């Protein structure tokens with residue numbers, strides 16, 4: 145029996161000469177929910193934390209996440225050097241602030257911001273915060289217009305496809321806005337233009353369009369939506385702006401589909417958000433939002449603070465944030481340039497198309513999308529396979545975990561709940577060789593199900609919240 149020893153007590157327990165895994169703290173049950181009384185050696189604490197985290201999934205095999213899981217060592221180094229800089233403290237760290245401003249300018253140009261309209265923008269912690277800021281600006285603008293016209297401004301609504309990411313549901317809930325969802329139907333898994341226009345009225349603060357739907361990676365028709373809203377304005381005199389949620393597509397379309405008009409080339413697009421930590425190729429913790437011009441961002445949303453030195457404008461939900469993510473974004477822009485981004489995104493898309501093509505060869509599988517918009521695709525079992533096989537996408541998702549692959553299986557939203565799909569997000573770091581290994585495992589599991597007829601198909605899995 146071990147003697148009851150207190151972590152951090154001297155007497156040899158924390159002796160730095162003792163081999164790492166024979167130290168006192170390694171032999172006792174460490175407290176998990178209350179702070180230990182004493183100290184331990186840094187190396188001991190490191191291993192205790194590090195080893196516990198070995199139980200997490202391997203982020204490089206995580207085909208569920210859109211978020212960056214690999215960066216160059218030079219980016220890692222820069223990030224380490226700048227973790228301690230507070231992005232909010234623009235007076236103390238003016239050069240970090242300058243890099244942020246340069247990133248906004250580069251992104252605005254990437255999205256074809258007209259030269260004669262000075263775009264404004266900011267970094268955020270991710271697309272969700274950017275969505276809140278974009279939504280608030282739209283709400284404020286709508287409310288001001290209504291009040292100026294002496295009309296009621298207490299029942300705002302936002303029109304969007306039911307395939308929106310949860311951040312938009314949150315935005316509507318937090319700010320008391322009626323969400324008006326365009327329903328899905330078999331074969332159309334995103335917003336329908338005419339259906340969306342039909343939901344608009346004088347209380348609509350904006351139509352939201354998504355570049356890279358979370359469910360299947362498909363682009364929504366931004367330009368067509370703009371044209372439909374032009375017609376609506378001609379007919380009914382209502383002028384409704386568009387916000388584009390380019391969480392993923394904001395860093396794909398400019399490189400892979402440069403001809404596609406979805407950005408500030410569409411006059412109704414007032415603001416666009418993206419996640420720097422998705423196809424902007426940075427680790428989690430950075431998003432961006434850009435407004436077409438000053439007029440699109442009501443002045444009263446910008447706070448001026450002077451307690452960090454000079455008078456600084458801020459528009460964000462939170463205040464302090466590490467400068468490292470913005471620095472890493474700037475590093476990528478500088479290091480990769482447009483050519484580098486194009487090459488990386490193209491490589492991801494090639495792998496996505498290869499994988500989806502191979503999967504489509506199976507009789508039991510039907511593709512919902514191929515990965516030709518953003519490098520993300522979803523697939524389901526064919527109706528015939530659903531009737532005849534002893535496994536479902538939920539079983540497959542679960543079994544693929546045996547070698548660490550994480551592929552989410554999920555059901556589609558209202559009106560399409562009968563569709564259960566698996567989704568693959570291909571991003572930098574997932575190469576053709578890994579794709580072949582995934583295919584081998586897929587084949588191996590199919591064979592296992594074939595040879596285990598007693599297996600009972602699982603009808604649902606982990607809940608999957610986008």
Ligand SMILES: Cc1ncc(COP(=O)(O)O)c(C=O)c1O
Nearest residue numbers: 210270271272309358389391419
């Ligand atoms: C279309 C879309 N919008 C918003 C988000 C939320 O982004 P973030 O995780 O950067 O807050 C996501 C995340 O997957 C998304 O796919």
